[in-house]
Amino acid sequence: MKFFTADTHFFHKDLLGDNDFAPRPFATVEIMNQTIVQNWNARVKPTDTVYHLGDIALYFTRPAKLSNEAVFEVLKALNGNLVLIKGNHDSRDLFKYLANRNFVINGKPKFEFHDVGVIIKLNHRQLYMTHYPMMMGIVKQIINLHGHIHHYSVNIKENINVGVDTPEKDYLNYKIPFGAPFSESDIEQMIEGKRTDFAKRG
Template structure:
């Protein structure tokens, strides 16, 4: 099964103080990291794939920080397809690539994309990027993205899948903070936003 998320911002000490982009109510970054990890692993199995659309974490460019991130990412279930966000460094991706390993199904833990990738399912073509794309008039093309945290792009074809996304409210059942969205949940959000825009 495929899942989607963005903007986890693991180890980001600024989240407690910078309310411009994230309203996260945790006393410590460790508490936030653990909450995301726990909720992620309840939803995702080792055989699943999670498309992480950027801003994995915020670290200093030091080897010990990359090792810390590597150890945390190893705890997350599933294969991780990592799309580079504005806070993700090439040095981190190189470190993860150098220390990549195979899971039980003989597929690598980490796969990397600098800009994005395209997936097709449920009669939609999904453009997976960190930054929102303006797709124009396109009936079955949807941009899954992160970057804007608790904001929503004013277009039915743009879906924010980040952990802070207000568009998660289109799901009837509330999901715990940090839980990646399944393909089925993404489609529900897409259809919910389309219905919302038809009423305007």
């Protein structure tokens, strides 16, 4: 099974509490991190693949090895093989650190790295997965899954925000736990929900 997420922002203490960007109601980053890990592992099996579309964590220390090690320990605790697409807050140093400590699970590396994006086919569509939203113009059977803009929605029906703070989770017929990646069926619901929403506006 494939899952999709973005903008977990592990360790990002400035998002805690009430703010205008992506408010997260946690007392500490440890509680936030633990909540995401628990909700992630409750639905993702060790044999699944999760596409993480950038901004894994926001945690920088001197030396960088300390924060890289902390992020690595969190990612190790997450079920599944992780396909990591670089976000604006993901350093090359972190990716290098993870690559040097990569390990095999399910016959594949735990971590796979991409600087810009990944394209896969799913349910007769092409999914262009990037950190930043793409402006694609008029397209057929192409959907851009992205992160970056947190609680905003791109005003284009072919763009689906899969970040943990996305407002487009409201297209789902259930309340997804905070930080849990979106399943293939969730993505279908979000695509159809946004398409229906746009048709009503017409």
